[in-house]
Amino acid sequence: MLILQCPYCGIQCDETELAPGGQAHLKRHGPGSSDEDFEAYLFDRDNPMGVHFERWRHANGCGKWFLAARCTTTLEVFGTYSAQTTEPPAEIADRIRARRPNWEGRT
Amino acid sequence: MRRYSAFAIAREALRHHTGWNRAWRSRDPKKHYKVIVIGAGGHGLATAYYLGKNYGIRDIAVLEKGWLGGGNTGRNTTIIRSNYLQDPSAAIYEKSRSLYETFSQDVNYNAMFSPRGVLMLAQTHHEVRGYQRTAHANALQGVETEFVGPERVKEIVPIINIDGPRYPVLGALWQPRGGTARHDAVAWGYARACSGMGMDIIQKCEVTGVRSDGGTVTGVTTTKGDIACDKLAIVVAGHSGHLAGMAGFRLPIESVALQALVSEPIKPCMDCVVMANTVHGYMSQSDKGEMVIGGGADGYNNYTQRGSFHHVEETVRALVETFPMISRLKMMRQWGGIVDMTGDRSPIISKTPLGNTFINCGWGTGGFKSIPGSGWAMAELVAKGEPGPLAAEFGLDRFREGRFIDESVAAGVAH
Numbered sequence A: 001m002l003i004l005q006c007p008y009c010g011i012q013c014d015e016t017e018l019a020p021g022g023q024a025h026l027k028r029h030g031p032g033s034s035d036e037d038f039e040a041y042l043f044d045r046d047n048p049m050g051v052h053f054e055r056w057r058h059a060n061g062c063g064k065w066f067l068a069a070r071c072t073t074t075l076e077v078f079g080t081y082s083a084q085t086t087e088p089p090a091e092i093a094d095r096i097r098a099r100r101p102n103w104e105g106r107t
Numbered sequence B: 001m002r003r004y005s006a007f008a009i010a011r012e013a014l015r016h017h018t019g020w021n022r023a024w025r026s027r028d029p030k031k032h033y034k035v036i037v038i039g040a041g042g043h044g045l046a047t048a049y050y051l052g053k054n055y056g057i058r059d060i061a062v063l064e065k066g067w068l069g070g071g072n073t074g075r076n077t078t079i080i081r082s083n084y085l086q087d088p089s090a091a092i093y094e095k096s097r098s099l100y101e102t103f104s105q106d107v108n109y110n111a112m113f114s115p116r117g118v119l120m121l122a123q124t125h126h127e128v129r130g131y132q133r134t135a136h137a138n139a140l141q142g143v144e145t146e147f148v149g150p151e152r153v154k155e156i157v158p159i160i161n162i163d164g165p166r167y168p169v170l171g172a173l174w175q176p177r178g179g180t181a182r183h184d185a186v187a188w189g190y191a192r193a194c195s196g197m198g199m200d201i202i203q204k205c206e207v208t209g210v211r212s213d214g215g216t217v218t219g220v221t222t223t224k225g226d227i228a229c230d231k232l233a234i235v236v237a238g239h240s241g242h243l244a245g246m247a248g249f250r251l252p253i254e255s256v257a258l259q260a261l262v263s264e265p266i267k268p269c270m271d272c273v274v275m276a277n278t279v280h281g282y283m284s285q286s287d288k289g290e291m292v293i294g295g296g297a298d299g300y301n302n303y304t305q306r307g308s309f310h311h312v313e314e315t316v317r318a319l320v321e322t323f324p325m326i327s328r329l330k331m332m333r334q335w336g337g338i339v340d341m342t343g344d345r346s347p348i349i350s351k352t353p354l355g356n357t358f359i360n361c362g363w364g365t366g367g368f369k370s371i372p373g374s375g376w377a378m379a380e381l382v383a384k385g386e387p388g389p390l391a392a393e394f395g396l397d398r399f400r401e402g403r404f405i406d407e408s409v410a411a412g413v414a415h
């Protein structure tokens, strides 16, 4: 069972308490952007084998969205953090590098 | 390739079964092939088979990182149906279903296709209207389906509880010519037929890189060395995003786990497939007597071929409500596969930004039923370089142009 800590209430939530929300840190492209950018924003996804940043909602709890860094091949959780960020915080990136020395960072 | 037949069985019986050959040859890869297919699941093997059969292209290698059919093709619950809502879907799934009818004769391998009928329950008024609409659409598409009332449902499946506490059965979409087939046999049958045409099926050969020159593919790097090719077909289901990354493009796909489970074997009690999309579960009975059960997919990216237990619980809960007699059954095995989900829940059969490179993916939770039709359409695309009528609507460009083939409403549950 996947367990993530909600960064707002500090509770260890098992996944039945959470709702997954897909890839995090998508750069929004709206009216006026190119067709390519708009398509990529709506549909193209990273889907890596390895480190993945994603959105979760503490649905059966405080109801807030937060972000998580997780490995899709081992299900290891590197950490969770506030959704009010455009990049993973440095401490999360450091923790990932410590566990995955070959990680190339977010591309 | 020796043909399998009643005569062959009699002959071998007389000489203590010493004359059977291996079903397909194993060999190390050659330096160059006209076409390389990555992925020996059903879709990859069917692509190779129809390239040989329909287009006479036989200088083909099918590369598989694990063993043949070890991906989703050997992990699914084998439901075959073609009662989709949108015209492009109905066309390719119905082509596929009809190819399944003659599969065993065509490839000379018994896939045990069993057109036992598929019943999709309507348990909300919204679903009743949805399936009535699908039945009308199917009538126009030439796909034989019928919307039936609860009494008829009870007649078809006597063990069902039509007065469930939460969601009584209000009717169902019935496709009498849908059913099941033996999944391994589909992979093995195509592999044997491909090998018989002189193609190489190479297992334990993982593709680790795609090589190109001036925007056109030249070959692949594998754990068994570099192999050159004129054309490349990527047919790797859950790993499509990973392979697309090697070939230098992105996909509108997320890979998630989908699980299934089987019960201990019991006496025959249900001779069709029942799907209950509102409560998220479906069930059929295998020839061995096991109840074969599946439900919803997990919601987060995952490559581990393991899913979350609460989905199994949700599925079983739904089915106990629908079939009270199974409440005491022991479940024997449970497993997961990694399925490739697109934004509109329809597949991709397409050219790619890399020259002479084609991709077939996005079948998600429902691509066993489509193996022959998809291979047929993909072979045409690879052979001619342009999609034929079956594949034309399933191009990658539909996402840019907003021409979705929206089946997410028509199929609320994974199957």
Ligand SMILES: Cc1cc2nc3c(=O)[nH]c(=O)nc-3n(C[C@H](O)[C@H](O)[C@H](O)COP(=O)(O)OP(=O)(O)OC[C@H]3O[C@@H](n4cnc5c(N)ncnc54)[C@H](O)[C@@H]3O)c2cc1C
Residues within 6 Å of the ligand: B038, B039, B040, B041, B042, B043, B044, B063, B064, B065, B066, B067, B068, B069, B070, B071, B072, B073, B074, B075, B076, B077, B078, B079, B080, B205, B206, B207, B208, B235, B236, B237, B238, B239, B243, B258, B259, B260, B294, B335, B336, B337, B338, B339, B363, B364, B365, B366, B367, B368, B369, B370, B414, B415
């Ligand atoms: C639990 C479950 C139940 C399902 N139930 C149904 C159902 O009832 N009806 C239905 O129609 N569909 C069902 N499906 C969906 C169906 O199984 C799939 O859509 C279909 O099998 C996909 O076939 P494929 O050939 O594309 O993929 P796969 O069979 O997964 O084949 C892809 C192959 O590519 C190989 N590969 C990956 N990466 C590489 C690499 N780098 N190099 C070489 N090889 C590589 C993999 O090892 C794999 O063997 C179900 C799926 C699951 C998981």
Ligand SMILES: [Zn+2]
Residues within 6 Å of the ligand: A006, A007, A008, A009, A010, A011, A058, A061, A062, A063, A064
């Ligand atoms: Zn919370």
